[in-house]
Amino acid sequence: xxxxxxxxxxxxxxxxxxxxxxxxxxxxxxxxxxxxxxxxxxxxxxxxxxxxxxxxxxxxxxxxxxxxxxxxxxxxxxxxxxxxxxxxxxxxxxxxxxxxxxxxxxxxxxxxxxxxxxxxxxxxxxxxxxxxxxxxxxxxxxxxxxxxxxxxxxxxxxxxxxxxxxxxxxxxxxxxxxxxxxxxxxxxxxxxxxxxxxxxxxxxxxxxxxxxxxxxxxxxxxxxxxxxxxxxxxxxxxxxxxxxxxxxxxxxxxxxxxxxxxxxxxxxxxxxxxxxxxxxxxxxx
Amino acid sequence: xxxxxxxxxxxxxxxxxxxxxxxxxxxxxxxxxxxxxxxxxxxxxxxxxxxxxxxxxxxxxxxxxxxxxxxxxxxxxxxxxxxxxxxxxxxxxxxxxxxxxxxxxxxxxxxxxxxxxxxxxxxxxxxxxxxxxxxxxxxxxxxxxxxxxxxxxxxxxxxxxxxxxxxxxxxxxxxxxxxxxxxxxxxxxxxxxxxxxxxxxxxxxxxxxxxxxxxxxxxxxxxxxxxxxxxxxxxx
Numbered sequence: 001x002x003x004x005x006x007x008x009x010x011x012x013x014x015x016x017x018x019x020x021x022x023x024x025x026x027x028x029x030x031x032x033x034x035x036x037x038x039x040x041x042x043x044x045x046x047x048x049x050x051x052x053x054x055x056x057x058x059x060x061x062x063x064x065x066x067x068x069x070x071x072x073x074x075x076x077x078x079x080x081x082x083x084x085x086x087x088x089x090x091x092x093x094x095x096x097x098x099x100x101x102x103x104x105x106x107x108x109x110x111x112x113x114x115x116x117x118x119x120x121x122x123x124x125x126x127x128x129x130x131x132x133x134x135x136x137x138x139x140x141x142x143x144x145x146x147x148x149x150x151x152x153x154x155x156x157x158x159x160x161x162x163x164x165x166x167x168x169x170x171x172x173x174x175x176x177x178x179x180x181x182x183x184x185x186x187x188x189x190x191x192x193x194x195x196x197x198x199x200x201x202x203x204x205x206x207x208x209x210x211x212x213x214x215x216x217x218x219x220x221x222x223x224x225x226x227x228x229x230x231x232x233x234x235x236x237x238x239x240x241x242x243x244x245x246x247x248x249x250x251x252x253x254x255x256x257x258x259x260x261x262x263x264x265x266x267x268x269x270x271x272x273x274x275x276x277x278x279x280x281x282x283x284x285x
Numbered sequence: 286x287x288x289x290x291x292x293x294x295x296x297x298x299x300x301x302x303x304x305x306x307x308x309x310x311x312x313x314x315x316x317x318x319x320x321x322x323x324x325x326x327x328x329x330x331x332x333x334x335x336x337x338x339x340x341x342x343x344x345x346x347x348x349x350x351x352x353x354x355x356x357x358x359x360x361x362x363x364x365x366x367x368x369x370x371x372x373x374x375x376x377x378x379x380x381x382x383x384x385x386x387x388x389x390x391x392x393x394x395x396x397x398x399x400x401x402x403x404x405x406x407x408x409x410x411x412x413x414x415x416x417x418x419x420x421x422x423x424x425x426x427x428x429x430x431x432x433x434x435x436x437x438x439x440x441x442x443x444x445x446x447x448x449x450x451x452x453x454x455x456x457x458x459x460x461x462x463x464x465x466x467x468x469x470x471x472x473x474x475x476x477x478x479x480x481x482x483x484x485x486x487x488x489x490x491x492x493x494x495x496x497x498x499x500x501x502x503x504x505x506x507x508x509x510x511x512x513x514x515x516x517x518x519x520x521x
Contacts, residue, residue, distance in 0.1 A: 162389070165378075165382060165385065165386060166386075166389065168375070168377070168378060168382075169375050169378070169386050169389075171377075172375040172376060172377050172378060173373055173374070173375055173376075175337060175357075175369075175373065176369065176373040176374070176375065177358075177375075177386070178336075178337070178356070178357035178358045178361065179335065179337075179357060179358075179361055179366070179367050179369065179373075180358075180361060180386045180387060180389045180390070180434075180438070181358050181361035181362040181389045181390035181391075181438070182358055182386075182389055183356070183358045183359075184358070185356075
């Protein structure tokens with residue numbers, strides 16, 4: 001029983017790191033732009049397909065494919081911002097929400113046409129590591145380490161670079177940032193690009209974990225919302241923390257009750273945190 | 286030649302026109318003040334000059350070039366800095382980060398270190414609290430950060446909106462003294478104030494705005510002796 005629990009917990013935590021990365025993208029986009037990005041899950045699925053394509057067609061190692069997918073996603077994010085978001089940025093939450101929902105539908109529609117909805121699989125292994133009684137899958141370890149590196153990099157970028165400070169300034173007070181000579185349009189586009197990039201990276205890192213379709217992002221998107229609420233929006237470390245909590249829950253819950261109860265527990269927690277501490281467990285205000 | 290010229294500006298918010306053809310000139314090295322009662326359009330004029338509002342008519346020229354079509358950030362990069370009403374600090378960020386952001390424009394980047402020293406000299410308290418979050422400061426300290434942040438831009442023109450709002454008389458006096466010191470460095474400034482007595486006392490030139498138009502203008506010393514100004518704004 002205990003061995004089973006700890007194995008399940010470790011497994012959940014390792015996936016939790018990647019959940020954190022996905023949530024970080026959502027959190028960044030909300031924090032800076034005040035946009036609820038409903039295309040986040042679809043972008044994650046695109047990240048998975050990108051890795052799949054690079055691996056099956058070109059034989060590129062899935063983890064070496066991630067930086068390439070990241071770059072493509074950054075550009076894709078700029079494109080979405082320019083085409084779908086820029087003109088409605090001043091129009092309120094509903095318009096930006098609908099705009100990203102439209103993007104979501106387009107990605108899913110085109111994706112379904114191109115890839116059908118039969119599950120794909122990136123059949124790739126990095127071996128495993130035996131630690132005592134635990135067996136750690138190499139792919140999950142690499143994904144977890146990559147997630148930590150990305151979180152630290154994002155933190156350093158936001159707090160110690162000029163561009164990062166400009167992003168935080170726009171997030172804090174858009175009009176005042178303009179008066180400082182910061183182009184808020186550039187910062188908003190960059191933030192959306194980075195958020196999209198994080199989604200695609202999270203998708204890419206999980207591509208080797210489970211079979212997926214273009215619709216697989218939906219579940220991750222929901223999880224990302226839960227994580228953002230747990231960790232507090234607009235805080236990269238909070239997102240990683242929230243991801244770990246959710247991953248741990250997913251590891252622990254199935255040991256005690258049927259797997260189908262996992263979402264019930266997750267969203268029960270979501271509602272509980274919203275009621276008790278709406279700023280998130282790590283939220284400042 | 287005027288450094289900045291506002292020509293026949295009509296401006297306002299959605300459905301409400303506030304300014305009806307305002308003309309104003311800022312001469313280099315001069316402290317100009319814009320006074321008037323609440324709601325006559327002082328802040329509207331500043332916002333229009335800085336690009337936060339689009340004028341319905343008229344134009345703004347800076348160094349003889351029209352800037353009316355430029356977005357706010359481009360005007361800031363050209364050398365217009367503002368200390369906005371209500372401070373508008375980056376409250377989640379430290380004082381030092383706020384000051385660094387003040388020097389974001391390429392034109393002010395080279396002088397960042399020297400300007401930081403200068404600003405700390407004017408407001409020593411900010412140096413002591415450099416790593417404190419701006420949102421945790423008192424109103425007076427926040428106003429110091431706002432002024433300091435404006436100076437960090439090494440601007441050609443510094444505009445100050447309602448500097449004295451919500452501050453104690455002593456703090457107001459301190460801030461006005463620092464304005465006098467800044468004037469000696471040759472900085473061109475536009476001061477928007479409800480505290481007409483103090484504004485006229487430190488300024489070189491003044492405009493009186495009423496009902497969205499320039500009602501009176503002239504050297505500040507003369508305006509402070511003007512019978513109507515004394516009656517309406519100085520309560521004498």
